[in-house]
Structure formats: structure tokens, C-alpha cells
Amino acid sequence: MDIKEIKSKFPIFSNKVKGKKLVYLDSANSSQKPKVVIDRISNFYSKEFSNVGRSMHSLAVTATNRFEETRDLIKNFINAKLREEIVFTKNATEGINLIATTYGEKFIQDKDEIIITELEHHANYVPWHFLRKRKGAVIKFAECDKQGEVSIDSIKKLITNKTKLIAVTHVSNVTGTILPLNKIIDLAKTKKIPVLIDGCQGAPHLKLDVQKLDCDFYVMSCHKMYGPTGVGVLYAKKKWLDELPPYQGGGGMIDEVKKDDISFPESPTKFEAGTLQTAEIVGFAESIRFIENIGIKNITQHEKEITEYGLEKLKKNNSVSIIGDPKDRGAILSFTIKGIHPHDIATILDDDGVAIRAGHHCCQILHEKMGIPATARASLGIYNSKEDIDILNESINKCNKVFNN
Amino acid sequence: MDLKELYQEIILDHGKNPRNKKKCDGFNKDAKGNNPLCGDKVHVFLKLNDEKQVEDISFEGEGCAISIASASIMTEIIKGKDFNVAKKILENFINMLKEGYKPSINSLSDNENTTIMSLSGVKQFPMRVKCATLAWHTFLHAAEDNKKVVNTEK
DSSP states (O other): OOHHHHHTTOGGGGSEETTEEOEEOBTTTOOOOOHHHHHHHHHIIIIIOOOSSSOOSHHHHHHHHHHHHHHHHHHHHHTOSOGGGEEEESSHHHHHHHHHHHHHHHHOOTTOEEEEETTOOGGGTHHHHHHHHHHOOEEEEEOOOTTSOOOHHHHHTTOOTTEEEEEEESBOTTTOBBOOHHHHHHHHHHTTOOEEEEOTTTTTTSOOOHHHHTOSEEEEEGGGTTOOTTOEEEEEOHHHHHHSOOSSOSTTSOSEEOSSOEEOOOTTGGGOOSOOOHHHHHHHHHHHHHHHHHOHHHHHHHHHHHHHHHHHHHHHSTTEEESOOOSSBOSEEEEEETTBOHHHHHHHHHTTTEEOEEEOTTOHHHHHHHTOSOEEEEEOOTTOOHHHHHHHHHHHHHHHHHTTO | OOHHHHSOHHHHHHHHSOTTBSOOTTOOEEEEEEETTTTEEEEEEEEEOTTSBEEEEEEEEEOOHHHHHHHHHHHHHHTTSBHHHHHHHHHHHHHHHHHOOOOOOTTSOHHHHHHHHTTGGGGGOGGGHHHHHHHHHHHHHHHTTOOSOEETTO
16 A cells, blocks of 8 residues: 555645644544545535435436435445435534434433443533433443453443443544444343444444444544544434434424424434535545545554554653553554643644644543543554654654753 | 744743642632643632732642643742732733733833743744633632633633
């Protein structure tokens, strides 16, 4: 695989940052966009745009076809059984909120329990907190150990006959831990508990087969998958989408509207109120094609190689502590430098054109557990190379110089 | 934008060895501040006497070199000042970081001016201005008995 060639497909890398070559290590936050995606959006607006699923004119037909094509591509990309199981949202956060609201409305009663983990992003905690406030649900946290692993036992011991949902991340956005989803879902199935997966850090990097995985819900954010902002996907088994009430009300999600009652269509229409991010959804089709042209397994392999190189390099750097040591790690390296706060690290790295994220990465529960207020995080995408890691490492050494460490 | 302007010796020194980082004896006012985007936290303790003079001021908290240094520098400069003067210094400080104005306060000694000016480089790093202003806003909340936690995102 020619990474230089792949990287050349991303216009952002032709720009300099503070006169330096951009070393983008913030893909867990949001990935950069290939030219095909950017062009597709512009092209769609220039030649094919109209609102979808409403009007009868030619443009509306074209736009609707393009829009629905993306749904088919996603269905195949994650190997869902039915295209109706793919619901467009604005991001993974909205996907989780949709389930928390609708599933919560129908199935959660006072004292019912929801199991999440200490690794979760706030997006997979706050919506459940709302349910705790609204319906008296109990949220239980499966513990993670020092390595950043969540064992199957730590989940098993929390399950009671009150457990109504298990919601876990696919890959931790801080420690990079890949969770043992197969084991978790097998366990949940024996107890007939549905499982929601926050796939934000999984979908852009790992091969997905939701039928084989057999999860009930899987959410993702397209902007982390070389796609436009404002688009998310909720995959849900059809039986759930049939049973759950609508989420938001408005145009496009109704069957029949009368003064005394309203009926609703089937999924996905039922869950897609109002005009969606049409151009972005059309553009996202190109992101899927881009990923598939490279091959998701090739992406996983390449990122694994760079992650391992990064781990090796940073472990040799005496001033650096790597956060978490999971057996199975995604393309994420969080770290701290002795005596230098992560914000200061980020500012100094930025001076070298190295873009990382510093802070709690929307994981305050995890940071509190680890006893550190913040970490610096380097996260990878298909465009990263070993050279990027070398520049990161040198820039880390510069932090020590600036701080006279 | 020069890193050296941001990480001046004075700032690094205050960041590593913050002054008045404790709960001061006999404080009669306090307030907390958060930067929810990055997790910086500060708690300012203030002893304001009947003549509205800052008899003592201190802070506790965690954060980056800029936020800790700024809190430390604030306590050094504001200690002993009348509240109205302290408020004027604060306004000048915020103006310096946001608008780039040089502080013009007659009541500051040359030394104090140099110290406060050491933070002027922060202006060139817009993402870091909130780090530098958090403790100062929190001081104001404490002095004015504003019980709301200072939140940089509001």
C-alpha cells in the first residue's frame, strides 16, 4: 500500500501549519476528508441537488436515488441484513440519544438497570443519565483495570434481572482498548439483554459485520470515517425499529396526519424527521467507496503497524508514560509527559505542525479513575506514517526543552 | 507566534512553583472555576477586610502551566490591593489578553508590571486565553459573592 499516494488524495495535507508540514494525529476526534468526498458534495449541489423523498420533479428523483444509495452502501459496509435497519442521524451522539429516548420511553421503568463501562465517552453516558433523571433508571459502571481492559467478568457481575440494556464502546477513545464485543454480546444474549455499541472508534478502523456480531444497536459518526460532518448512522435490528416509538416529530416521518391522530410509517422513515443533511449523506457514499477501495482490512493492518511503531518509540522515551496497556489496541496512543500538562504539550507540538488533542477527551469518568485530569492523545488514520511518529517523538523532546525538564 | 513568548521564564517558574497555592488562613470568600472543555479547575480563597482590601488571597487547582502561572501571578499582584484597584488590574489584564492593550495601572510597581506582562504572549494563542483568565474571573466571583461556578464556556 502506498501511503504517500493515499495521503495525496487529502487536500488538507498540501497546506502548511505554521510553516510546517501538517502531522495530523487527531483522527479519533475527526478524520480529514479525501478530495473525492469534498468534490462530491460540491458536485451534488452544482448538478443534482433537490430535497429528497418529497417532490415529483426529475431533480428530486435523482437526489433521492443518490441519498438512498448511501444507505445501501452502508448496509453492505457493515453487512446489515436490511437497508431499513440503517437510520441516518446527525452523529453517533444522536444515535445513542435516539435509543436512550425511545427505548427508554418504552422499556425502562423505575430501578431498571443500564450497564455501561468506565471507558465510555460522555456520549454513551449522558443520554443514560437523562434516563436516570427522567425514569429513575440505575446506571452501573463496569470497571476497567489499569491496562484499560474491561473484563467480561466485570460486566457479568453487574447483571441482574433488572438489567435492561448493556451499552459499551467498541474501542476506547483514550486507551485504545478494543472491547471483547463477541463475549459481551454472547453473555447478554444468554440473559436476553439488548446491546448497544458505540462504534465511533471502531467503524473507521475495523471490519464490521453486524449480523455476525449480533449486536442490537451500533452507532457511528461519519466525520470520523473520512466523511462529512453532520452525518451519523444508527444501525438497529429491524425488530427494535418496529417496536420503538418515533424519536423526533416533523415532516417526512408521518404516515397519515389527522386532527385527532397521527400514524407513522416504518423504519427508517419513522426516525428521520425533517430534511436531513442531504449533500453530506450523498458525499458520505464517496467515503465508503474510498475506504472500500483501500480495503478496511488493509487500513486496520496499516494503522496497527504505525500504532505499534509509535508504542515502541514512545515507550523508549523516558519522559513519556503511555496511558493503558490493552492487549488489543486500536489506532490510539494517549500519553502524559512528566511535569508538563497536556495542554502545554499540545501547544508546543502545534508549533511543529503536529496536531494532537489534549484534555479529558470527553471521558472524565475514566480520567478520574486513572487519577489524572488530562492526557495528550495521538490518534491515527490511513494517512499517517512512521515519519509522523518520528516527528511526534522529536516534538515531545522539544516539550522537555521548553520546560527545562 | 513564538513559543518563547508564551513560555517565558517567569511563567515557567510560576507554573512549576506556584505561589499561594493553598487554602489561606481566615479566608472569608471563595469561588470555584471550571474549564469544562479541558478539565482545568481552580478554587480561589479570599480574605477581604472591612475596608474592602484584599488582605490575603490564595488558590488551589489543577491545570496547565499557563493557568497555574496565571493564578499564581494573580495572587501575588492582587494581595494587599484595594478591591477597586484589583478590579481595575483584572480589567486591564483581560483587555491585554483579548485586545492586546498594554496594562496602564499607576498603582503597579515595575516588577509587578513585568510579571503581569509576561502573560501577554498568551494573546497570540487564542486557545489558551481561557487558561489564563480562569483564575481572574474566579477571583471576581469570590469577591462579589457570586455563588455560581465560573465556567469558561458560558
